[in-house]
Amino acid sequence: MRYPDSFQIEGRKLSPPLVLSPMAGVTDSPFRQVAKKCGGLGLIVTEFISVEGLTRGNLRSHEMMRFKPEERPIAIQIFGYDEVRMRWAAEIAQEAGADFVDINCGCPAKKVVNGGGGSNLLRDLPQLRKILTEVKRAITIPMTVKIRAGWDDKSINCIEVAKLIEDCGGAMVTLHGRTRVQGYRGFADWDLVREIKRNVSIPVSGSGDILTPQDAMRRFDDTGCDAVHIGRGAIANPYIFRQTWETMNGVEPYQPPPREMHELLLEFRDNLREHMPERGVIGRMKMLSAQFLRGVPNGAHIRTAVLRSQTVEEMEPMFEEYFAMAEIYGIDAELQSAPDEQAELAECGV
Ligand SMILES: Cc1cc2nc3c(=O)[nH]c(=O)nc-3n(C[C@H](O)[C@H](O)[C@H](O)COP(=O)(O)O)c2cc1C
Structure with a gap:
């Protein structure tokens, strides 16, 4: 077959190689359940959860970790800065039954960055190394990491960061190929996904602007990535994973009545x-x-x-x-998949 039918995270086979991308205020359990029901999902990632909230006993943060068995395989994503709290939160996620812990190094929201977390970690690599080393040491389930291209277009360092992630025992790296400063403007740079793939031997997933099955297939072709994450495209059309999987396999994609x-x-x-x-x-x-x-x-x-x-x-x-x-x-697929600025405005829900 031309396209990968699965990807592996530390020996665990996940199929199809299609991932529901984490979206704050969107990929909560009610949404994840309906997305999963639509089919075609190899992995789901929760919305990001604050390690400050988790380790200070915030009830809402703990509730955000809850999921139903049918949502598996599931990665719980955490964000923060302090390595001790990050480690502690990763342990909580493992105890909550997560299949994977995903570390957020991409969120551009001011509130998150000012606290040192999210995409700020891309410009504080010594701290990122500390966090990854601590988390890796504390958990037995795989640790994955989601990053952006870099802080701004003069400091694109995702290849260096991906190598660091591999070096610290990361089991997969996902790149959303925009910089922090770029926010959601322009397009994600998928050439960087290809470059990362050439430079590390852990699985690499790409994220950004996949709105149709054809977009996903083009990205697999162009970059050789192991999986793709789909975010906004899944809000307007949660069937996109199933339709992509079918199209990848030469099957007419399902059009729900x-x-x-x-x-x-x-x-x-x-x-x-x-x-x-x-x-x-x-x-x-x-x-x-x-x-x-x-x-x-x-x-x-x-x-x-x-x-x-x-x-x-x-x-x-x-x-x-x-x-x-x-x-x-x-239902006109083109109208349905047109990008929507509102979702962009709601980035990270803060
Ligand atoms: C509303 C919204 C919330 C998001 N929240 C998160 C998040 O919690 N963690 C994260 O790593 N990325 C988050 N992202 C980024 C997405 O996971 C994804 O990388 C980005 O939207 C690009 O992919 P897309 O074009 O398929 O949406 C968010 C994006 C949106 C639009």
């Missing part, structure tokens, strides 16, 4: 209700709807009406209207 998508949205609502108070459910339903209810021509008024709703019950007739229109007109 609107009725099934409607049920999925309601299942998401039910998952949310198990997980959080109704106020939170309304917010999360609005956020997903703004992305998920795309692809029906002239569907903008429905999204606007959903965003103005005060309760989930008020939204439900809009969902009916949207999916009834989808039955008639179909």
Whole structure:
């Protein structure tokens, strides 16, 4: 076969080589469950969790670690600066049953960077080495690391960082090929994924701007990466993993009937209700709807009406209207996968 059918993290085979990328405020358990149900996922990564919160007994941070067995294999992502707290948090993640612990070295949000964590670690390599050494020593499950290209375009150092990660016992490195300063502007530089792949022998995954199965296949072809992470593309279309996997295997990609998508949205609502108070459910339903209810021509008024709703019950007739229109007109994949600035604005949820 032309494309890899799996990748391995310390001898553990994961298939397909498609990963749900960590997204703060998005890849919580309710979302992960529906994404997993749509199929095609080899690995899921949680939203990032603060080691400060975890090690200071913050209930919400601990709740963020909870997952259902069907979400496995799952990596719990942590962020922070202090190596002792990082180690302690990694131990907590292992005890919570994570298959992998993922270290965040990419978040560009000011609040995170000012605390020394996220992409700040790309310009503090002695501290990064300390963290990785401590975490590796403390856990028996594999440690993976997600990075950006560098701090800014004058200090692109992801190849050096990837080598450091390998040297410290990291089991996989994922590159989102933008710099911290770049934020979400422009495009991710996938040439750097290829360069990292040439320079380390641990698995390498790439992240950034995969919105269609063809995007993913092109990245496998161009870089020889072991896996790809998909983030924003999975919000508008959680079936993207299954569709990519099928396209990679020369199979016509599954197009879910609107009725099934409607049920999925309601299942998401039910998952949310198990997980959080109704106020939170309304917010999360609005956020997903703004992305998920795309692809029906002239569907903008429905999204606007959903965003103005005060309760989930008020939204439900809009969902009916949207999916009834989808039955008639179909869902336009190009409209559905168009990048959305709102998701970019919500980066790291802070
Ligand atoms: C709303 C949002 C939240 C994110 N949160 C995280 C996070 O918690 N940890 C992380 O490593 N990356 C985070 N990212 C970055 C994504 O995982 C991914 O690397 C990036 O969005 C590029 O991939 P994409 O174009 O497929 O979305 C976030 C991105 C978005 C849009």
